[in-house]
Amino acid sequence: MVDSKKKTPVAARAKKPAAAKVDAVKAAATAGVAKPDLDAVRAQIDGIDHQIQTLIAERAQFARQVGKAKGKLAAAVDYYRPEREAQVLRRVVDRNDGPLSDTELVRLFREIMSACLAQQEPLKIGYLGPEGTFSQQAVHKQFGHSAKGLPLASIEEVFDEVAAGNADFGVVPVENSGQGTIQSTLDMFLTSPLKICGEVELRVHQYLLSRTGRIEDIERVYSHGLSLAQCKQWLRENLPGVEKHAVVSNAEAVRRAKKSDDAAAIAGENAAHVYGMQVLAGPIEDRSDNTTRFLVIGRGAFPTSGNDRTSLMVFIRDQPGALYRILEPLARRDISMNRIESRPAHGALWQYAFFIEVNGHVDESPLKDALGEIDAFAGEVRVLGSYPVAVP
Amino acid sequence: MVDSKKKTPVAARAKKPAAAKVDAVKAAATAGVAKPDLDAVRAQIDGIDHQIQTLIAERAQFARQVGKAKGKLAAAVDYYRPEREAQVLRRVVDRNDGPLSDTELVRLFREIMSACLAQQEPLKIGYLGPEGTFSQQAVHKQFGHSAKGLPLASIEEVFDEVAAGNADFGVVPVENSGQGTIQSTLDMFLTSPLKICGEVELRVHQYLLSRTGRIEDIERVYSHGLSLAQCKQWLRENLPGVEKHAVVSNAEAVRRAKKSDDAAAIAGENAAHVYGMQVLAGPIEDRSDNTTRFLVIGRGAFPTSGNDRTSLMVFIRDQPGALYRILEPLARRDISMNRIESRPAHGALWQYAFFIEVNGHVDESPLKDALGEIDAFAGEVRVLGSYPVAVP
Known part of the structure; x- marks a missing residue:
């Protein structure tokens, strides 16, 4: 509807193979020769957009075919x-x-x-x-x-x-990279029939928030204990004399800090938005790789993606060497274990429970074979799910 | 890295012109003939994704050239x-x-x-x-x-x-489609040198939230008066005997409703998330086209996009027929006016102020000519900005 008034000859070339064009423009730029004309570059982008759109529409059509493979859409x-x-x-x-x-x-x-x-x-x-x-x-x-x-x-x-x-x-x-496993989530799997279908890793940043926006006013800092711990070094260096108060959640911390001029809270940046607070500093977490891991839960199991992880709950009786005998079939097959944690076993029948995460998919060797062996030793092996390793 | 094990011949065709393929698959589907093989469709999608990715990378390269047109990136x-x-x-x-x-x-x-x-x-x-x-x-x-x-x-x-x-x-x-203009935003332009660079229209939905999640518990509903008004009919039909309490904001309404089992709040769905409330019903606004309009403000003015809107603040002295004389040059040129509102004029010099929105861009005829004429009659014509009409 809104066409550029200045049509350049370059616009007409937009349907040619694009790689050569990019190279030409790149070469011109890196060689420091004359800058490409802005209208010409925009015409190139318009041509690319048209192609992207055509392809997205095709992709959507094919996706409909996948959706229809079982009957109607x-x-x-x-x-x-x-x-x-x-x-x-x-x-x-x-x-x-x-x-x-x-x-x-x-x-x-x-x-x-x-x-x-x-x-x-x-x-x-x-x-x-x-x-x-x-x-x-x-x-x-x-x-x-x-x-x-x-x-x-x-x-x-x-x-x-x-x-x-x-x-x-x-x-x-x-789980949080600083805090470890969130036990209450894992405990849900003791009674739920749901399966883990995926994992999501989210980089989490902490911010210092206050009502006034002036760091010199701050006498007290509120946050969840784990968030305080994540920012320990920053607090020592930047707010050395300030009281730290651990509260039940970061949201609660923001609510408290909102009540007085001399208080601050450590929380996510969004909390500033939701509660109308000023951002004093951030990200202030000591480890720049501070991440929270989420599980995707669903009603069914899915086939291998080629790079999967499997979460298991293993219950054993009180036998000397029982844990060793469970780990041995995994170690012998070079199956790497990402995590093992002992859990309180809620039933009377088994005295110990372990939450174990290993590489691989239950439907495929070598994990499939190892689990077959472990089954013979353990009281019960429950597969919570095999799912693709998180894509960053 | 993770290649499908079953390579079909179709995968190799992924680089051919794609339109014909889509048509073939579409034809097969609509004719009700044999369903396309799932692996084959996925191979097509993989080919399309590869092309999309190549094009996005090219687009990003060209965008860098635009960024470099003024020197370094x-x-x-x-x-x-x-x-x-x-x-x-x-x-x-x-x-x-x-x-x-x-x-x-x-x-x-x-x-x-x-x-x-x-x-x-x-x-x-x-x-x-x-x-x-x-x-x-x-x-x-x-x-x-x-x-x-x-x-x-x-x-x-x-x-x-x-x-x-x-x-x-x-x-x-x-502004909100139900509520009208947010005066305090417009008043900012009386003293600010900033320009309007864009507008965003957002469909806004209202939800009924409560602590218990049981609609039969509800005796009182809290919300901003405008939100209550937006859901008037729904409330009459679904909660006829219930008290309505207008409070200062929807966030305040949620905070109040969170304190007791017999209270509910009307607010956005996100509020349920932020405050840990249950969604009882929604969207419950009476008009399905309930929208909030936002302005994008910036430090500079931009050229025409070909379909623009212009916001003006016009100040006039108390002269008989002054408003008519201001509107006449617009009407004569068939410039449509989206909005006109009288505003309190904060200065002593002009007695009346009008906020006017018209189609067109100040740099282009016919608006440019009309404004030239109006200037002669009005005490002052301030252009708050010419900006692209919102893309849905």
Whole structure:
């Protein structure tokens, strides 16, 4: 509708193979010769956009075919395949030569897949609410913005709504790189029939927030104990004489800090937005790789993506050497273990329970064989799920 | 890295012109003949993804050239052009033949542009915080997720931070389809030198939230008076005997409703997430086209996008027929007026002020000529900005 008035001859070339053009422009730029004409570059971009759009429309058509493979066009949940999405995104990362970062490209392809998948009925994703909006960010990161998020009040409810079919999948936090495992999430699997279908890793940043925005006013800092711990060094260096108060959540910390001029809170940046606070400093966490890991839970199991992880709950009787005998079949097959944690066993029958995460998929060797062996020793081996390793 | 084990001959065809393939698959589907093989369709999609990725990388390279046109690679703010983005998105809508909706495609292209623009230093966008996250949604809708949002405590602060250069642009709410103009936003332009560079329209949905999640418990409903008004009919039909309490904001309503089992709040869905409330029902607004309009404010003016709107503040002395004489040059040129509102004139010099929105750009006829004429009659004509009409 709105055509540029100055049509340059370059615009007409937009349908030629594009690689050569890029190289030419790049060469011109790096050699420091005459800058390319702005209108010409924009005409090139317009040509590229037209091609991208044609391809996205084709992709959406093909996605409909996948959706129809089982009959008439199905709801997204009927043809969403986490292992397939992981494969697509890994290919995107593998062939990325820049200039955009892997993260940006993965994000764009997530959104394209999300839009293609939501054509009939979008995925409904339950997630945990009150602690801020990191969980919602995890939903968007994993499922894109075309999925429909259902904010819920507790981890239990996320499990319940997915089990009842009111949500297609759920996203629940399971560990923080500083804090370790969130026990209450793992405990849900002791009674729930749901399966782990995926994992999401989210970089989490901490900010210092206050009502006045003046760091010299601060006498007290409120935050969750774990957030205080994550920012320990920063606090020592920047607010050495200040009282630290650990409270039940970062949201609670912000509410308290909002009441007086001499208090600050450590919380996510979004909290500043939600509660109308000023950002004094951030990110202030001591480890720049501070991440929270979320699990995607669903009603079914999915095939291998080629690079998977498996979460197990292993119950054993009190036998000398029982743990060793369980680990040995894994070690012998060079199956690497990402995590092992002893858990209180809630039933009377087994005295010990272990939460174990290993590389591989239960349907494939060598994990399949190792689990067969372990089964003979352990009281019970429960597979919580095999799922694609998180794509960054 | 993770290649499908079953390579089909179709995979090798992925580089051929794609339109013919789509047509073939479509024809097969509509004719009800044999369903296409799932692996074959996926191979097609993989081929398309590869092409899309190549094109996005090229687009990003060209975007760098635009950024370099002024010297070395500049920060995004130095080459962000709202009129250009609007043109790109209108073309996307014009050539859309489905199957994705215009909204989904515009969203994807916003994200692609956002990623391409953020290569050096992303745009920093100030926005208004405490009332919920609609403003943040408006930022994402207009600038994509690669821009950096700066949550601020008040509309005044958004203006201040943009004026001071701490934010590149600001996003402030200016009217709701039910509620009319937000006067305090317009009043900022009486003293601020900032210009309107864009508008964003956001569909806003209202939800009924409570602590228990049981509608039969509800005796009282809290919300902002305007939100109560937006849901009047729904409340009459579904909660006829229930007390309505108008409070200062929807966030305040949620905080109150959270304190007892027999209270509910009307608010955005995000509020349920932030405050850990249950969603009882929604969307419950009576008009399905309930929208909030936001203005993008910045330090500079931009050229025409080909489909623009201009906001004016016109000050006049108390002369009989003065308003008529101001409107006549517009009417004579068939310039449509979207809005006119009388405003209190804060200075002593002019007795009347009018906020007027018209179609067109100040740099172009016929608006340019009309404004020249009006200038002669009016005490003062201040152009708040000419900007692209919102792309849905």
